[in-house]
Amino acid sequence: MQGFLNLNKPAGWTSHDCVAKVRRLLRLKRVGHGGTLDPAATGVLPIALGKATRLLQYMQQDKAYKATVRLGVRTTTDDLEGEVIATQSAAGLTLELVKGFLKQFEGKIQQVPPMYSAIQIKGKRLYDLARAGEVVEVPERTVEVETIEVLDWRGGEFPEIDLAIACGPGTYIRSIARDLGDALETGGVLAALTRTRSSGFDLADSLTLEELTQQLEQSLFQPVSPSVALGHLPSVTLSADQARRWCLGQRISGDDTLVKVSTLETSTSPVQVYHEDGSFLGIGKVISSTSGVLLAPQMVFV
Secondary structure, X not given: OOEEEEEEXXXXXXXXXXXXXXXXXXXXXXXXXXXXXXXXXXXEEEEEEHHHHHHHHHOOOOEEEEEEEEEOEEEOOOEOOOOEEEEOOOOOOOHHHHHHHHHHHOEEEEEOOOOOOOOEEOOEEHHHHHHOOOOOOOOOEEEEEEEEEEEEEEOOOOOEEEEEEEEOOOOOHHHHHHHXXXXXXXXXXXXXXXXXXXXXXXXXXXXXXXXXXXXXXXXXXXXXXXXXXXXXXXXXXXXXXXXXXXXXXXXXXXXXXXXXXXXXXXXXXXXXXXXXXOOEEEEEEEEEEOOEEEEEEXXXXX
């Protein structure tokens, strides 16, 4: 059992809970996830199975969410899971006004992660420090938000706005909700969150835990292959002899590969490596040397 599972995480489960459940269902020791989701959030949670856990670092970093932001409310956790610390009527807000403020959250922005998050400060998780009542300064970080699209607006004393957000790694949607509320001077929290895309996996293709259980009972489950999960990376194909030498840790000359390595840009970017029979061998790196362009092993999968 080697490959990936595109899991639709249920609400109320931690990402670790999901990994533990999958481990039990598949009777597999090596299981890992790509990108933590908060317990209240649902949606795409990429899970690596068996040796594929070593490939998580090479997967796409793109993420997309459907988020509901409630305005006029502030909480300790920046979502509805925390204690309400302030409320005020935001009935005067309009969709057009809020749209104007959303623009400042697109592009490369500075963001302070929520106090209740898994980020470590001096070796301790922020949420552990927050639960212990310790007040620490959380440093800003640079994140990138590609697009924010308005999906729906519901006015009232505590209006809600549904957003489609595409962003890079490390972006906290709770922070966007909080900061939007601060910019509007009403307060804001994340009321609901579904991750619609992560690491190249889409929500439409995901499996719930119930669906996974049914497929396993009917012997229908097939993991997503590394070639699909790593499809964003360029690839090279080696002959049987080259593959044998490459798997032993040897560098392969670009002049004698079946697919010319020299056609790829020499960089630190990883490339997929395949045997001529189509089997996936691992991850390599194209490098320049005094003897020319070489394909060096970076992670041997077999």
